[in-house]
Amino acid sequence: MLPIELRLERPADYRAVEELTRDAFWNHHVPGCDEHYLAHILRDSPDFVPELDYVAVHDGQVVGNIMYTRAKIVLDRGGGREVLCFGPLAVAPAFQGQGVGGRLVEHTKALARELGYAAILILGDPDYYSRFGFVPAERYGIGTSWGVYIISLQAFELQPDALADCAGYFEESSSFRMEAEDAVAFDAGFPPKEKLSGLPSQEKFQWIVSQTKPRRPAGQ
Ligand SMILES: CC(C)(COP(=O)(O)OP(=O)(O)OC[C@H]1O[C@@H](n2cnc3c(N)ncnc32)[C@H](O)[C@@H]1OP(=O)(O)O)[C@@H](O)C(=O)NCCC(=O)NCCS
Numbered sequence: 001m002l003p004i005e006l007r008l009e010r011p012a013d014y015r016a017v018e019e020l021t022r023d024a025f026w027n028h029h030v031p032g033c034d035e036h037y038l039a040h041i042l043r044d045s046p047d048f049v050p051e052l053d054y055v056a057v058h059d060g061q062v063v064g065n066i067m068y069t070r071a072k073i074v075l076d077r078g079g080g081r082e083v084l085c086f087g088p089l090a091v092a093p094a095f096q097g098q099g100v101g102g103r104l105v106e107h108t109k110a111l112a113r114e115l116g117y118a119a120i121l122i123l124g125d126p127d128y129y130s131r132f133g134f135v136p137a138e139r140y141g142i143g144t145s146w147g148v149y150i151i152s153l154q155a156f157e158l159q160p161d162a163l164a165d166c167a168g169y170f171e172e173s174s175s176f177r178m179e180a181e182d183a184v185a186f187d188a189g190f191p192p193k194e195k196l197s198g199l200p201s202q203e204k205f206q207w208i209v210s211q212t213k214p215r216r217p218a219g220q
Contacts, residue, residue, distance in 0.1 A: 141167030
């Protein structure tokens with residue numbers, strides 16, 4: 001395991017975090033990426049949770065980051081339940097596979113529990129997040145706003161039975177809705193990088209997002 005210090009992100013880290021986020025996500029899900037722009041704007045979101053904005057530092061270098069926002073489940077029975085969502089989660093490519101991502105997730109999960117948050121819902125690769133105890137949100141009757149269960153939507157209860165009786169749909173922070181042209185303009189401030197398509201990670205991502213089934217809200 002790589003020796004690292006986990007600490008809160010500071011303004012002096014912002015650019016390094018955006019660079020490593022870009023490097024980690026570039027061509028990973030789609031040709032290019034916009035997660036570095038997302039990291040850039042999320043910090044100003046009213047839903048941002050600064051107490052959970054952690055960086056991993058190795059030998060004075062920021063090598064990983066995780067960011068959380070408040071989100072909600074819109075309940076079938078009416079009302080909403082506040083939950084957390086994390087992302088982007090990124091580790092600089094040269095430091096991947098050495099436990100950095102895992103420690104960022106576990107550390108902030110424990111902290112989120114201490115802070116009293118109910119649960120975490122994320123959209124991500126189930127093969128990775130199942131190792132941290134995440135389960136398909138379908139298990140709790142939670143789907144998407146467009147009426148499907150999707151395997152990439154995964155949930156983790158921070159408090160016992162926090163998601164019992166929470167059938168409904170997940171609604172992430174509106175700050176995730178970014179303008180594509182703003183992301184492109186932001187990316188222009190970084191060194192040019194080649195966009196590639198047809199990569200195995202992109203095919204896996206397409207497969208994951210295609211795995212849906214209809215969800216009928218409880219009581220309908
Ligand atoms: C995903 C990511 C954060 C993991 O960080 P990391 O420091 O490499 O992770 P760890 O070292 O804690 O864990 C590595 C293990 O997870 C596995 N893993 C990593 N990404 C995975 C994925 N998408 N699916 C399945 N397993 C994955 C590795 O194969 C490795 O397995 P092993 O322990 O059996 O060898 C990092 O690889 C990354 O930044 N990737 C690109 C961006 C990304 O996909 N972010 C998450 C968005 S959903």
